[in-house]
Amino acid sequence: MPNERQWLQAELSGEDDLAEMLFAHVVAEIPPIEAGPDFVGRTAQAAWRSRTRRRFVKALAGVVAVLSIGFAAFGSIYELRGLAVALIARGAAVFSHWLVWLLTSAGAGVRWWWIAERIGTAVSGTFVAPSLVAAVAAMEMIALLAIVALKQLVHEG
């Protein structure tokens, strides 16, 4: 067994490798501070209880999670069903309004279409028979010239 004094001497004389080796022996001779007699049983039991509690909490958390998901799914389906009914009712109302508007608009459209068609027919009729129009215009011009000439003759006389 190395002498503790040898370590101290080696340490003070700067022989590091020897000092470290001897110091390891010195520390090894220091008795460890023992755990109390009931420490092992108490600690093993605490660790086991903690494990059991953790497993229980895990299982409980799993059940709560499954129930939460189930309730959420059920609630969603219930809420979505109400939403679907509301959407269908709203859609039907909008569709009926649109149909009435469409029919009304179609009536007005037909009426305007008829007026436009008449105007179009008159205009196109004019362009389709230009000779008649020219003849009438010529006759009017001749009559106008005759009146002017007659007025001139009356003035001179």
Add this chain to the structure above:
Amino acid sequence: MSVTPTDAELVQQALGGSQAAHHALVARYATPAVNLATRMVQDRALAEDLAQEAFVRAFERLSTYDQKRRFASWFFQILHNVTIDHLRHKRPAIVSLDGLEEAGHPGVPATSLGGAPDALAEQAALVRAVDAALSRIRPEYREAVVLRYREDLSVQEIADTMSVPVGTVKIYLYRARKELASILSEQGWSNAPKSGD
């Protein structure tokens, strides 16, 4: 013939739900844990509480234990963290040898050392003096000394345990030795043989 199971085997059994394996791991590391914690906090009752907390935490995280690593190194890291958490809230007082004995340290019986009675008495006194001087150095030096020379962890394992670089551990160990030698020299142990305390 029954073969003592390795730490890794006990861990496997504990993970499989064996209460006996839990008990065996606690029994194997109870004294090293209490010894290290007492060296760090200088209070045996508190050290037992901290060691128990470390065991509970270790078993909670057992599934994260990497079996390529030594169980001792992994467990001491948890104990270190538990103890450091405690010390952050309350710095330990540096206690005398009497204080350490009051804290639950049995001291060094002369009969545990071999040799002639006078030499035995002197050797026991010097070991007690080293033990007492340990309580006067910085807690991180004490921890490094206990892990290196009592628990036989490598410098790398101590670095992992204490979350410091390897170089820092070497400095801790070196300074611990120098400070202990200095304390013992101040007490006159480097001069002439001394008997008793």
